[in-house]
Amino acid sequence: MDYEIIGITVLWTFLYGYLIVASIDFGAGFFSYYTKITKKNHITHNIIQRYLSPVWEVTNVFLVFFFIGIVGFFPSTAYYYGTALLIPGSVAIILIAIRGSYYAFATYGAKDSNFYSFLYGATGLLIPASLSTVLTISEGGYVSVEDGKVQLLYGELFTSLYSWGVVILAIVSVLFISASFLTYYASRAKDLDALELLRKYALVWAFPAIIMGVVVFFLLGNQNPEHYQNMLDIWWVFAVSFINFAIATYLIWKRKNYGTAFILVMLQYFTAFYGYGISHFPYLLYPYLTIYDGFTNETMAIALIIAFIAGLLLLIPSLYLLMRLFLFDADYVKGKK
Amino acid sequence: MIEYDPVIYSRILTALTLGFHVIFATIGVGIPLMIAIAEWMGIRRNDPHYTLMARRWARGFVITVAIGVVTGTAIGLQLTLLWPSFMQAAGHTIGLPMFMETFAFFFEAIFLGIYLYTWDRFKSKWKHFLLVIPIVIGATASAFFITSVNSFMNVPQGFNIVDGVLTDVSPLAAMFNPATPTKIAHVIITCYLTSAFILGAIAAYHIIKGNAHVYHKKALHLTMVSAFVFAIGTALIGDLSGKYLHEYQPEKLAAAEWHFETEAEAPLILGGILTEDNEVKYALEIPYALSILAGGSPDTVVVGLNDFDEEYLPPLWVHYAFDLMVFIGIYLAAVSAIFVFINWTKKWNAFTKPLLWAVVAGGPLSMIAIEAGWFFTEVGRQPWILNGVMTVSEGATTSQHVDILLYVFVVLYAILGVTCVVVLRRMFKTNPVERELEKRGISHTGSRIAK
Ligand code: HDD
Ligand code: HEM
Numbered sequence: 139m140d141y142e143i144i145g146i147t148v149l150w151t152f153l154y155g156y157l158i159v160a161s162i163d164f165g166a167g168f169f170s171y172y173t174k175i176t177k178k179n180h181i182t183h184n185i186i187q188r189y190l191s192p193v194w195e196v197t198n199v200f201l202v203f204f205f206i207g208i209v210g211f212f213p214s215t216a217y218y219y220g221t222a223l224l225i226p227g228s229v230a231i232i233l234i235a236i237r238g239s240y241y242a243f244a245t246y247g248a249k250d251s252n253f254y255s256f257l258y259g260a261t262g263l264l265i266p267a268s269l270s271t272v273l274t275i276s277e278g279g280y281v282s283v284e285d286g287k288v289q290l291l292y293g294e295l296f297t298s299l300y301s302w303g304v305v306i307l308a309i310v311s312v313l314f315i316s317a318s319f320l321t322y323y324a325s326r327a328k329d330l331d332a333l334e335l336l337r338k339y340a341l342v343w344a345f346p347a348i349i350m351g352v353v354v355f356f357l358l359g360n361q362n363p364e365h366y367q368n369m370l371d372i373w374w375v376f377a378v379s380f381i382n383f384a385i386a387t388y389l390i391w392k393r394k395n396y397g398t399a400f401i402l403v404m405l406q407y408f409t410a411f412y413g414y415g416i417s418h419f420p421y422l423l424y425p426y427l428t429i430y431d432g433f434t435n436e437t438m439a440i441a442l443i444i445a446f447i448a449g450l451l452l453l454i455p456s457l458y459l460l461m462r463l464f465l466f467d468a469d470y471v472k473g474k475k
Numbered sequence: 476m477i478e479y480d481p482v483i484y485s486r487i488l489t490a491l492t493l494g495f496h497v498i499f500a501t502i503g504v505g506i507p508l509m510i511a512i513a514e515w516m517g518i519r520r521n522d523p524h525y526t527l528m529a530r531r532w533a534r535g536f537v538i539t540v541a542i543g544v545v546t547g548t549a550i551g552l553q554l555t556l557l558w559p560s561f562m563q564a565a566g567h568t569i570g571l572p573m574f575m576e577t578f579a580f581f582f583e584a585i586f587l588g589i590y591l592y593t594w595d596r597f598k599s600k601w602k603h604f605l606l607v608i609p610i611v612i613g614a615t616a617s618a619f620f621i622t623s624v625n626s627f628m629n630v631p632q633g634f635n636i637v638d639g640v641l642t643d644v645s646p647l648a649a650m651f652n653p654a655t656p657t658k659i660a661h662v663i664i665t666c667y668l669t670s671a672f673i674l675g676a677i678a679a680y681h682i683i684k685g686n687a688h689v690y691h692k693k694a695l696h697l698t699m700v701s702a703f704v705f706a707i708g709t710a711l712i713g714d715l716s717g718k719y720l721h722e723y724q725p726e727k728l729a730a731a732e733w734h735f736e737t738e739a740e741a742p743l744i745l746g747g748i749l750t751e752d753n754e755v756k757y758a759l760e761i762p763y764a765l766s767i768l769a770g771g772s773p774d775t776v777v778v779g780l781n782d783f784d785e786e787y788l789p790p791l792w793v794h795y796a797f798d799l800m801v802f803i804g805i806y807l808a809a810v811s812a813i814f815v816f817i818n819w820t821k822k823w824n825a826f827t828k829p830l831l832w833a834v835v836a837g838g839p840l841s842m843i844a845i846e847a848g849w850f851f852t853e854v855g856r857q858p859w860i861l862n863g864v865m866t867v868s869e870g871a872t873t874s875q876h877v878d879i880l881l882y883v884f885v886v887l888y889a890i891l892g893v894t895c896v897v898v899l900r901r902m903f904k905t906n907p908v909e910r911e912l913e914k915r916g917i918s919h920t921g922s923r924i925a926k
């Protein structure tokens with residue numbers, strides 16, 4: 139396999155990891171705020187807090203890993219995206235900064251305040267919206283390059299149906315992924331009230347999530363016909379994704395096997411995300427940058443891959459320990475520890 | 476109005492974000508070690524006061540970590556946004572340690588999450604202590620990796636440029652360049668020193684305010700002994716850093732010392748002002764000291780500013796930043812030495828107001844030394860972003876709007892900084908040590924070093 143492909147696969151996998159863990163986190167923030175203003179937070183508060191508190195920092199590192207890794211493997215992305223994304227990137231930085239710090243203030247600091255939860259909830263939806271613009275931009279048509287000067291075309295970006303479609307898809311997906319995970323977590327904790335409420339949220343957001351997925355699929359046809367055609371060529375990947383979705387929703391509906399249901403949701407996004415990624419191949423930014431011309435030198439690539447493997451050997455046992463203590467330890471989940 | 480220049484604004488914004496991040500990063504590297512020492516003492520001496528100390532420090536630490544993480548994420552993204560050409564070059568050459576740094580974060584983040592929530596979960600106290608070790612290693616490793624990137628910016632090596640094309644890249648040679656040993660050692664040990672002093676300042680402040688519990692005295696003693704060790708290390712490694720500069724970045728050393736004529740037996744100049752025709756006035760001169768700092772003996776010849784191309788000289792105000800750092804370094808070493816000595820002789824009382832106030836001042840001063848040190852190295856590298864390879868203006872973004880972002884980030888950091896202080900104060904005010912000691916029933920135990 140080419141180093142280019144190993145590199146992009148590693149990064150894409152981490153982005154997928156971020157998609158899942160961050161969605162859980164972002165959605166939880168939103169639900170936590172929403173239940174607070176509808177006076178139901180006594181039901182969900184414990185579940186959300188017990189899961190989130192030990193892991194929020196880990197979530198953030200997934201993102202850091204991705205954007206540092208992409209500069210390492212594909213230095214030219216720094217040049218193109220770095221210049222184009224100055225404003226949207228900074229907006230994302232600000233939102234992440236507000237979210238992370240106010241979460242810590244609210245959780246570890248002395249006081250629980252409505253304002254903190256509002257910030258926490260609102261940023262939970264705005265961050266995915268702002269980050270998703272990176273994928274939108276990668277489709278091409280939103281960036282101009284003249285005499286080596288890269289510019290983002292804000293007019294195009296803000297008036298494009300596709301770009302708004304992606305934003306909405308990102309938000310509803312966050313809510314769906316998060317609700318289906320929290321449903322599972324509540325079922326493990328045997329917290330029936332929370333389970334009922336969260337299950338309802340999962341079902342409410344399931345259909346918008348799948349419908350937006352289909353809508354965006356077709357909107358892409360206008361935006362980038364080449365990519366769209368590639369996606370049609372591997373239509374079965376998206377069909378598998380849909381089947382996963384259907385079974386997952388069915389299980390939640392029937393109040394059965396919440397754990398399996400969540401794994402199916404993960405698979406649903408896994409197939410869709412990789413299907414999207416593979417058909418995007420080999421472009422990092424249509425039509426300017428492919429993984430081949432943006433790649434780092436071979437020595438660096440080998441060094442990064444070795445570092446990556448060594449890093450994984452360190453991380454996997456640690457992550458396992460974290461999950462064992464906080465996710466699979468029934469007593470902890472139930473709040474007995 | 477000055478004309479909009481993305482380079483200037485990018486520099487200011489970078490300095491702002493890094494200057495803010497480094498406050499929390501420094502604490503983030505140093506405090507885990509102090510927590511580990513306290514927890515270890517608690518188990519070894521079977522003294523619950525130390526264990527409580529570790530617990531309370533860890534609690535405050537979470538808040539500062541949070542800001543460290545978000546500002547770190549900010550600078551990580553901002554480097555790409557503001558310095559796209561630099562990052563493109565950096566990705567090819569020094570991407571490895573940057574990449575490895577994220578693993579260090581990962582490692583630290585995972586164990587921090589576990590550590591904080593498992594105080595009472597294990598039967599053996601040692602088990603919980605073991606969890607702090609990965610945090611110390613992870614935090615120190617982040618400093619290690621990121622500082623090696625900064626070293627590379629000062630002495631870029633491990634690649635060749637032939638007709639504008641990068642060849643022969645060697646990531647390890649880039650990472651372990653001549654600046655790496657002194658730089659990393661100095662950065663890490665000053666993180667430890669600063670953290671010890673900040674915790675010591677808090678303890679001293681409590682004693683001044685009349686909180687008589689032996690807990691505070693133990694905290695002060697522990698932090699001052701550590702600080703003393705770190706301060707000696709800082710001065711020694713600082714001296715080696717001077718020797719490194721002499722060899723590899725003589726223009727930076729000359730600028731720091733306002734040293735114009737190339738000569739042996741060069742004096743060290745402290746403070747002073749520079750007249751229009753480059754004459755140093757009102758300064759304190761220590762004969763031979765610069766030659767000794769640079770090469771270890773008075774007859775070392777130190778190259779002067781007049782022998783460099785003026786176009787490539789850094790601004791001369793870095794002299795003050797350098798002096799400030801060195802002055803504070805001496806101050807911190809002296810204060811901690813006096814405290815440790817008095818406490819050790821047992822003849823006098825170390826807990827007197829003047830000395831306590833001196834310790835309190837050491838907290839903020841050490842942080843000022845960190846800032847001064849960084850401003851000195853970074854501005855002292857001007858006009859280069861990669862010393863001798865790429866200038867700052869070649870590395871910068873060409874985007875518009877950097878000015879607006881600068882204002883936005885000023886506001887953001889101001890809000891974060893203020894809230895951080897407010898939250899920390901409230902956290903410890905609503906739950907003072909005395910009450911927690913009562914609550915845990917350890918108010919009257921273990922008064923071994925109480926006097
Ligand atoms: C508590 C903080 C602190 C203290 C007390 C000192 N330093 Fe320092 N110094 C730093 C914190 C620092 C730093 C922030 O960590 C720097 C900035 C960048 C770096 O590599 O380390 C630094 C850089 C730095 C450099 C530049 C290295 C380079 O550009 O590569 C020199 C020559 C010294 N120091 C020398 C000293 C001496 C002789 C000290 C006398 C005691 C001293 N420092 C105390
Ligand atoms: C955290 C402590 C640090 C502080 C306080 C700091 C401070 C500064 C300051 C004041 C400048 C502006 C210099 C000028 O324009 O005159 C600067 C520039 C810069 N620094 Fe650092 N720096 C730190 C560490 C680092 C590290 C570890 C890196 C590398 C990864 C780095 C990368 C840069 C870059 C890319 C610039 C812009 C180019 C330049 O102006 O030279 N800095 N920094």
Ligand code: HEM
Nearest residue numbers: 198199202499500503504540543544547548550551580618
């Ligand atoms: C020498 C100066 C620096 C030191 C000692 C340092 C150290 C640290 C530490 C210890 C943390 C973890 C937060 C905490 O525990 O408080 C952190 C966070 C971070 N730093 Fe810095 N840092 C420095 C400069 C930089 C620079 C120049 C960059 C940009 C490349 C950077 C990128 C980051 C990132 C991305 C994070 C967040 C990681 C996460 O999500 O956990 N740091 N830094």
